[in-house]
Amino acid sequence: MQGNLLLAVTVLCIARLCPSVVCGVDPVTCILQGDPQPPTLFKDGDFVIGGVFSIHYYLRTEKNTYIRRPQPLQCGGSMDFRELRFARALEFAIQEINNSSDLLPGITLGYSIYDSCASVPMAIKVAFQLVNGLDLIFNETGSCANSTAVTAVVAESGSTPSISISRLLSPFGIPQVSHYATCACLSDKRQYPTFFRTIPSDHHQAAALARLVKYFGWTWIGAVRSDSDYGNNGMASFLKAAEEEGICVEYSEAYYRTQPHSKLKRVSDVIRRSTARVVVAFLAPGDMRLLLEELSQQPPPPLQWIGSEAWVTDSELLRFNMCIGAVGFAVQRSVIPGLRNFLLDISPEQVLKSSLLTEFWESAFSCSFKRLAGSPSGLPACNGTENLRALQNPYTDTSQLRITNMVYKATYAIAHAIHGTLCTDKHCNKNIPIEPRQVFHQLKRVNFTRNNYSVSFDANGDPVATYELVNWQPQKGGSIHFVTVGHYDASQPKGQEFSLSRSVIWNDGSEKVPASVCSVSCDPGTRKAVQKGKPVCCFDCINCAEGEISNETDSLDCHRCPSEYWPNKDNDKCLPKPVEFLSWDEILGIILAAFSIAGSLVALSMALLFYKNRTSPIVRANNSELSFLLLFSLTLCFLCSLTFIGRPTEWSCMLRHTAFGITFVLCISCILGKTFVVLMAFRATLPGSNVMKWFGPPQQRLSVLGFTLVQVLICVLWLTISPPFPYNNIKHYKEKIILECSLGSAVGFWSVLGYIGLLAFLCFVLAFLARKLPDNFNEAKFITFSMIIFCAVWITFVPAYVSSPGKFTVAVEIFAILASSFGLIFCIFAPKCFIIIFRPDQNTKKHLMGKVPSKAL
Structure with missing residues (x-):
């Protein structure tokens, strides 16, 4: 100081x-x-x-x-x-x-x-x-x-x-x-x-202008200012506020009226060439007048002018039609009683006593109090009778x-x-x-x-910042008037300072807000990618990547949907993924269920046929007890495939695998028992052999029970340690959920399959050894063929099961169950049923003992 x-x-x-x-x-x-x-x-x-x-x-x-x-x-x-x-x-x-x-x-x-x-x-x-x-x-x-x-x-x-x-x-x-x-x-x-x-202060006006530009959705603007403390400081505040609002400035030019005309022409050319259709002008009235005069010589494309309070209510600028629709903030309009009469109550005597009033009078009425002979101006003499009240200019307005x-x-x-x-x-x-x-x-x-x-005044010597939003609106007759269309009060809470009270008329005379953007907004489902070397308002719209969405306009990033959701086709919303499983109401499920029921009915029909002919030689000769048990187990095999159809639940997941494992072991155990019976029967016919007493009906029942109990034990351990459970598989397909049964313990599942495979292989070996034993109806031949089909089906099942997607994994497993079951029932029981029904002459003890020449089947 x-x-x-x-x-x-x-x-x-x-x-x-x-x-x-x-x-x-x-x-x-x-x-x-x-x-x-x-x-x-x-x-x-x-x-x-x-x-x-x-x-x-x-x-x-x-x-x-x-x-x-x-x-x-x-x-x-x-x-x-x-x-x-x-x-x-x-x-x-x-x-x-x-x-x-x-x-x-x-x-x-x-x-x-x-x-x-x-x-x-x-x-x-x-x-x-x-x-x-x-x-x-x-x-x-x-x-x-x-x-x-x-x-x-x-x-x-x-x-x-x-x-x-x-x-x-x-x-x-x-x-x-x-x-x-x-x-x-x-x-x-x-x-x-x-x-x-x-x-x-312009601090408030700059913030108000930035919010005004943001309010009307303009993100690509030009800026011009007076090259003075007023223009430079005001524009600096505006540019800072505009950056915070996400507004980009294509150009920012400065001009002062005392600078060379070449500078004014350069600024005008920049405005003409620009792509921004909105221009924020922080100019003094004199600078704005010169700029508009220069632009009028070669008018640019229609521009929307946003003005500071310095020029936006200057009536001398209303003659420039290119500013129709201009919008800007001005101090509040007021009424001062008696001022108009004071301004107009000027006598000729007062005018002559003041050089300033004399100049005003002469300029306003285009006359001269001191007219010189031969004056190049040729102005008439002022006589003091001119009517000031009839005068229309900024002084009298x-x-x-x-x-x-x-x-x-x-x-x-x-x-x-x-x-x-x-x-x-x-x-x-x-x-x-x-x-x-x-x-x-x-x-x-x-x-x-x-x-x-x-x-x-506050501590800084400033008043409370209140503004009117002024719009240059054309009137009937071609004149332009200042119309208040809104207000701004800096004392209001943040976000409530600015309000519109009536419609704005824009540069084209309509109420439709003109657009001024570097790039068109990106729709939901896309994201913005800034163009290299350009402001952030210039961008390309990139579609969201697979599995991602954007639900806002001009989103900067796409967001990945939660794991159980997937985008819709427009990539603007996450929808629950469709859940897929082998259901009862789809064609594949219906076909497989039909075959399953048909297979069980065939097994029951054969069992009924055997029961009616239980005293016939062919039934008695092939161990009728094991045959009935085998047909019962095959019926269960067909029916267990039904547990694989429908929405997996905790109980259905445990039931389908254990029922499958136990019923198939029961089935293979019966076949294995029948194979042993064939082998032992021929050995018993040798002199001095009493092997059949060690493999009579009680031993056969115990062997079937023993083999089955081993599988039951494996299943109990599997269910106890890590049982199967329903599982939403979201990894196999990105766009949908596969509802399947997780194996829980893979060791348990493959142990069940391995045990079935071991019994099947053992059965195949024994049947293969007994295939050439002398008999007109050697059951071992049919068992051998059935085991070949059974093993072939399950060997091909493994790679098919591993590689099949979604619900087709379950379909492959059902197909394997049905194919192997049909293979067993047709290979073992179809020939016998054929003889019972169509060749009753072969259903004799002599024929079975080989005392009658056999005929080709």
Whole structure:
């Protein structure tokens, strides 16, 4: 702070001639160097409020030769009628205050209003004059800090000039209240301690603009800004907020009106060539006007303009039809009673007394008060009868009092601060000397309401951020009006700050939101893949991989479905996988069940036939007891295949494998017993052999029981240690679930099969040995053939079982059971049934003993 004060004191002393002494140390006589810049509007008072406005667009420049004194700075170019209205609003506010009996009673406020031409050099010059006053020679009896000519300053319309003014005023404690400087940098109280403003900071506006762009679904935009503190800082805040919202910027260009025209042309060409159809413009009104004029010479494709508050309510820009549908945030529209009459109540005498009002009058009515003969302009003479009320321009337009109200509130804020310094209750003492720093401290505590609009400042000197969303809507007759379509209130909870109250009209005159994206959104079922070397908003849509889905638009990743789910055909939803098993109602299950039942009926029919012919020689000769037991076991073999059909359950899984194993062992045990009987029977016919007494019916029953009990023991151990159980197989097929019976213990399953195979092999060997024994009906031949079929079926079963997918694994197992069962029943019992039914002449003891020549079957 001390460093800033010394810098300001040094600059002040340079501005004045302080011969051989340091200004502010001893009483000296100081002479103001150069010609003073007279204020454009002035009124004396007990306390003077300064005002700085950008009433003209340009600063006249000259080339210095350094051989003569430089000419004073002068404003040039056309007049900004809107800024003139701002300046006169300060006049009006002070007139109201002076006529008020409640605010500063008995005290008169004056004003000293300057034109900065929106330039930093002129802003610095007028800031010096606001501090020093206009006296050419004066005595200095104290420090330079005591020489201020104004109590406070309402300044400035631009952020960059405001920064320059604040740096000069802050060391002297002079408060500055800006009506239009929105740069977020001015909230830094370390650099700009005495700066206040009645307009919200661009920090809030940048966030609001980013949310506005996101709200309408634009992710691919262009950005253009003023190459100034206002534009650069505002755009930096916007770009940061836009990045957080996932918005990509195709280009970000800067331009300032004093830069070469080639720079403006380059910026215009960038806008014309771009693919972004939405342009966010953080521009001062003068810069925006020049840009639109340049674009009008070669209009680009239809663009949707998103504007900052600086230009989006500037009525002078309404003549550019390319901005139809423009949307932007503006300060709230207000009503100031009496202001319109004040602005229009200008007499010719008042006009002639003020060079500023004279210029306004001549420019507004295209006439001249001092018409010279032969003037190239050829303007008619002004006679003072021109009707100002019939004039339509930004000066007379009071339908959109937005920034004007900011000036009005700034003036009243300073008046309230002075009131708080000088007055107690309703008594004010104007003789009390006050310092600007006292007014500065009172401004921090200001809190009042005027015309239903509250005025207060936070710790950063900023007001509460509230905006109206303004839309440039075409009207009947071709005119364009500013229409409020929404609001933004930064004091609301996050996510509730922005709201729309009516439809927006876009650049094509419709209510359909225009599109501005680098890449079309990816539908559910796809994911975004960023294009190499391009922003994240430029992407390709890639279909989700097998087994993955995305159920959101513009999904970054696809997600794998849970193990028991599979994507639908659009890959946007996980559906339960279909469960597959060999069911009763499908064709394969019906066919296998039919064969199973048919096989059991055949076995029962043969058993019935044998029972009816149980006394016949062929039945008695082939061990009728084992034959009946074999037919019973074959019936069970056929029926056990039914347990493999249907939804697997815990009990069905245990039953199907154990029933299969036990019934087949029972079957093979009976065949093995019959084979032993054949072998022993022929050995018993040898002289001196009594082997049949060791293998009579009791021994046959015990052998069958013993062989079967071994299998029962294996099954009991299997079921006890690790039984089969229903299992959802999700590995074999990705898109469906195979409901099958897990073996539990593979050792148990293969032990069951191995034991059956061992008995079958033993039976085959014994039958093979007995195949050539002398007999017209040697059963060993048929047993041998049946065992060949049985072993062939189960040998081929193993690779088929392992390689068959899904429900076909069960079908292969059922087929093996049925094939081997049919092989046994037809090989062993079909020939006997054939003889019983069709060859009863062979069903005799003589024929079986070989005493009758056999006939071919």
